[in-house]
Amino acid sequence: MIKRRLITSGMGxxxxxxxxxxxxxxAFGPESNITYQGIDVSGWQENIDYAxxxxxxxxxxxxxxxxxxxxxxxxxxxxxxxxxxNNLKVGFYHYVTARTTEEAVIEANFFASVIGGxxxxxxxxxxxxxxxxxxxxxxxxxxxxxxxxxxxxxxxxMVVYSNTNDATNIFYGEVSRYPLWVAQYEVEQPTPNxxxxxxxxxxxxxxxxxxxxxxxxxxxxxTREILLTDTTILPPVEKPxxxxxxxxxxxxxxxxxxxxxxxxxxxxxxVGELIRLxxxxxxxxxxxxxxxxxxxxxxxxxxxxxxxxxxxxKKGDTLxxxxxQYHTSVVAxxxxxxxxxxxxxxxxxxxxIPVVFQEKDMFHTVYEVRKxxxxxxxxxxxxxxxASIIKRNRITxxxxxxVGEKIRI
Numbered sequence: 306m307i308k309r310r311l312i313t314s315g316m317g318x319x320x321x322x323x324x325x326x327x328x329x330x331x332a333f334g335p336e337s338n339i340t341y342q343g344i345d346v347s348g349w350q351e352n353i354d355y356a357x358x359x360x361x362x363x364x365x366x367x368x369x370x371x372x373x374x375x376x377x378x379x380x381x382x383x384x385x386x387x388x389x390x391n392n393l394k395v396g397f398y399h400y401v402t403a404r405t406t407e408e409a410v411i412e413a414n415f416f417a418s419v420i421g422g423x424x425x426x427x428x429x430x431x432x433x434x435x436x437x438x439x440x441x442x443x444x445x446x447x448x449x450x451x452x453x454x455x456x457x458x459x460x461x462x463m464v465v466y467s468n469t470n471d472a473t474n475i476f477y478g479e480v481s482r483y484p485l486w487v488a489q490y491e492v493e494q495p496t497p498n499x500x501x502x503x504x505x506x507x508x509x510x511x512x513x514x515x516x517x518x519x520x521x522x523x524x525x526x527x528t529r530e531i532l533l534t535d536t537t538i539l540p541p542v543e544k545p546x547x548x549x550x551x552x553x554x555x556x557x558x559x560x561x562x563x564x565x566x567x568x569x570x571x572x573x574x575x576v577g578e579l580i581r582l583x584x585x586x587x588x589x590x591x592x593x594x595x596x597x598x599x600x601x602x603x604x605x606x607x608x609x610x611x612x613x614x615x616x617x618x619k620k621g622d623t624l625x626x627x628x629x630q631y632h633t634s635v636v637a638x639x640x641x642x643x644x645x646x647x648x649x650x651x652x653x654x655x656x657x658i659p660v661v662f663q664e665k666d667m668f669h670t671v672y673e674v675r676k677x678x679x680x681x682x683x684x685x686x687x688x689x690x691x692a693s694i695i696k697r698n699r700i701t702x703x704x705x706x707x708v709g710e711k712i713r714i
Contacts (some may be wrong), residue, residue, distance in 0.1 A: 331498035343525040352643040358518025372400040379655035398430035413454035417542040437583035437706040473498040
């Protein structure tokens with residue numbers, strides 16, 4: 306910085322003052338001093354040892370509760386019970402897939418029904434980051450509808466989760482009046498976005514390591530403003546019927562060379578369904594780097610994943626009943642799934658049941674993921690579909706694979 310001689314004349318002082326008055330301020334920091342270390346989790350982290358997480362210094366755990374209109378994260382109940390049992394502060398988030406304000410109302414009701422009867426310690430969070438071909442006004446209308454509807458149903462405060470790009474270029478107006486939980490990695494502090502002056506949450510990495518969690522986990526810093534002013538139990542809300550928005554979807558990133566027809570084939574859906582779900586105007590124009598919502602069929606109670614059967618718990622099920630159905634033991638299932646209390650399973654919970662390989666599955670290739678790999682590139686290399694890789698390896702998020710991870714082809 307160049308040092309200059311102090312100007313002592315009246316005109317000089319006036320000029321100096323004016324320069325400093327009109328200079329824009331780009332400050333963007335925490336709402337208050339950071340006091341809480343946190344993580345956010347979903348089914349990707351599978352069985353978490355929350356005693357070890359607590360011992361590692363984590364204080365707040367945000368957990369995925371739901372997505373769309375009837376998808377409940379398979380580990381939600383376990384995450385909630387175990388986190389509470391270890392005296393961690395808990396929060397819930399919903400992944401929005403709505404394409405209209407009417408669908409946003411349905412999703413808000415579904416989210417409220419999933420978390421009803423539970424006791425959060427921190428604000429309820431909206432995760433809306435996959436927009437298809439929605440324009441900016443439509444996105445904000447959907448977001449605002451979801452936020453207000455959840456607030457009305459739960460009587461709890463909300464927070465908007467967003468990456469820095471969307472906070473800068475997508476959200477504005479009434480949505481930006483809600484507090485921000487911002488995601489930005491590999492920076493010393495989040496950069497200004499022009500719509501929020503402060504943040505109350507900062508997700509600073511998606512490759513965190515925490516004792517008690519075997520996979521990568523998102524790590525966060527939170528200010529005291531993330532805490533709810535009212536921590537009473539959430540009211541019960543009836544699950545909405547006949548939803549019109551996507552019942553269960555995953556989000557993928559379009560790769561260079563992709564076409565809708567190839568994506569539809571890979572994920573066992575139709576081009577028409579992809580167009581409808583993503584509000585695509587021109588099916589011949591999709592762009593690398595964009596997110597695309599893919600429908601997933603969860604209508605059956607069991608699914609085959611290579612060497613395992615995934616059983617989805619229904620009303621009236623017990624581990625003994627399930628064990629008898631699959632000719633195994635309660636102890637074997639409990640140990641295989643890390644279930645500590647064999648008498649405590651939940652409707653919607655996914656239970657892994659080992660099965661014998663069919664002859665055609667005996668010969669498979671084990672591929673170790675290298676830097677730059679994607680499921681798309683791996684599928685093209687071996688001439689198989691992305692869907693078959695996802696099923697065989699029980700991949701919950703097709704955009705998250707890691708260097709050194711072993712994938713069966």
